[in-house]
Amino acid sequence: MSNSKKLGLWTLVMLTFVPTFGFGNITSNAVVLGPAAIPSWFIVSVLFFFPLSIMIAEISSANQDKEGGLYAWIESSLGPKWAFIGTWSYFIANLFYLQMVFARIPVSTSWALFGENRFTDQNAYLLPYLSVVLAILLTFIATRGVKRFAKLSDFGGKFTLAATVIFIVFAIVGYLTGTPSATQFTAENTIPKFDVSYFATFSWLLFAVAGAEVAGTYIKEVDNPEKTFPKAVIIATIFIALAYIIGSVAVCLVASPEVLESANLKDAGYIVYKILAENWGINGKIVVQLYAFIFTITSIAAYIVWIESPIRAMFAEVPEGTFPRFLTAKSEDGTLKNALWVQCAIVIILILVPLLGIESIDAFFKLLYDLSALSLVVPYIILIVAYISFRKKNMDAPFKFFKTNSSAMVFSWIALILSVAGFIGAGFDYVLGSESTSEAIKLVFKTYGGPIILILFGYLIAFGGKKNIASKSQDQSI
Structure with a gap:
């Protein structure tokens, strides 16, 4: 394959940036934390996100000949058992994430076409059906191979970055030229209060920067991967961190937490663009429509990446016999089409079951959603442990930042402690808000026991598959 057909540096940067950065994360955390979101993003970026991205860059450079991404990275230092556990929990969390995100595209499309969200209470019933159509359509696009939609991701990422930069520049210039800040910055509201409530909120900031690993499954598609991939990860990480930190300052200048809180959190990102435009005497509706159009394109690219990448991570490098051959079959370009369509079918079931009106089944899937909520943090904990083992074993790698x-151990252990704290803290909102002790116990079981149950379920699947393979081999030998 010629280099012209492979992914270049900036395309890879955008493949990392697009599914990781979300302007909505800025506005939603500004609502919850106010100005305290600014130092919070800084802490998360410096102590968790950047070290984690460096770990991914280093360990991926040592596995550039493999396409499994997360699985290959963990397996190289901890072995197949922990690689399966980490990747399975990542895959499960992604299924429930996809169930929710498909509804965001119709909303952003509504803002782009009409300058408002028309999927209100009266029309909200249409969202699940549109989500099913989008699940099928975007899965079909994903089956065409990563290089076919890499340009879309590249386009969307650059325009999202440009839109964010424009927002930041106009917000800051407006403030410097006389527009008063919508938020009053004081030591009391800017310095985080490190209490239990803040700890619960802070833990979700860790999940907001999740996504640096998604491009790892495409490393074999990259031109000169031992240099290009680490460089792309570091550049994308810097862009994302700066966008979150400076973007939070800009949002606080434009809109107060009260204004944002009065709007639907899904619409808050559009509201701040409208306010900023009107501050400059520009038609706010047109600006919002332009931003929503860019956001829609970016969302499509991001969701395609999230559809395809975990599938590669889960099925591309697992030992033969772990899953049915039907799921691990690849096309010529390495795309796991069968697995993608099975994933699509599961997501459609998750979307449609609540519409059947069968309370018991609906409650069952709500339970599954609660159980999987923290599955996302498990692979990061395992990945960090894998990196610590990787450095202790002094394994060869073309790229080593630390x-x-x-120095590698210091940052790794800080990131590991924050990850474990995030796993514990993320459930505090549920537990602290419970009305009784019995309800609190149930919430603890669902929130913290869920990942363990789902991991054990996946491990039983893998164990059963290997046992069947061993039995067949024994029968053939007889």
């Missing part, structure tokens, strides 16, 4: 093991 020149000494001692």
Whole structure:
């Protein structure tokens, strides 16, 4: 394959940036934390996101000949058992994530076409049906191979970055030229209060920067991967961190937390663009429509990446016999089409079951959603442990950002502690808000026991598959 057909540096940067950065994360956390979101993003970026991205860059450079991404990285230092556990929990969390996100595209499309969200209470019933159509359509696009939609991701990522930069520049210039800040910055509201409530909120900031790993499954598609991939991860990480930190400052200048809180959280990102445009005497509706159009294109690209990448991570590198051959069959370009369509079918079931009106089944799937809520943090904990083992074993890697093991260990252990704290803290909102002790116990079981139950379920599947393979081999030998 010629280099012209492979993914270049900036395309890879955008493949990382697009599914990771979300302007809605800025506005939603500005609502919850107010100005305290600014130092919070800084802490998360410096102590968690950047070190995690460096770990991914280093360990992926040592596995550039493999396409499994997360699975290959963990397996290289911890072995197949932990690789399966990490990737399975990642895959499960992604299924329930996809169930929710398909409804966002019709909303953003409504803002782009009409300058408002027309999927209100009266029309909200249409969202599940539109989500099913989008699930099928975007899965079909994903089956065509990553290079076919890489340009869309590249286009959407650059325009999203441009839209964010424009928002930041106009917000700051407006403030410097006389527009008063909509938020009053004081030491009391800017310095985070490190209490239990803040700890619960802070833990979700860790999940907001999830996504640096998604491009890892495409490393074999990259031109000169040992240099290009680490560089792309670092550049994308810097862009994302700066966008979250400076973007939070800009949002606080344009809109107060009260204004944002009065709007639907899904619509808050559009509202701030409208306010900023009107501050400059520009038609707010047109600006919002333009931003919504860019956001829609970016969302489509991001969701295609989220559809395809976990499938590669889950099925591309697992040992033969772990799953049925039907799921691990690849096309010529390495795309796992059968697995993609099975994933699509599961997501459609998750979307449609609540519409049947069968309370018991609906409650069952709501339970599954609660159980999977923290599955996303498990693979990051395992990945960090894998990196610590990777450095202790002094495994060869073409790229090493941390020149000494001692510096690598310091940042790795800080990231690991924050990840574990995030796993614990993310459930505090549920537990603290419970009305009784019995309800609190149920919530603890669902929130914290869920990932363990789902991991055990996946491990039983893998164990059963290997047992069947061993039995067949024994029968053939007889």
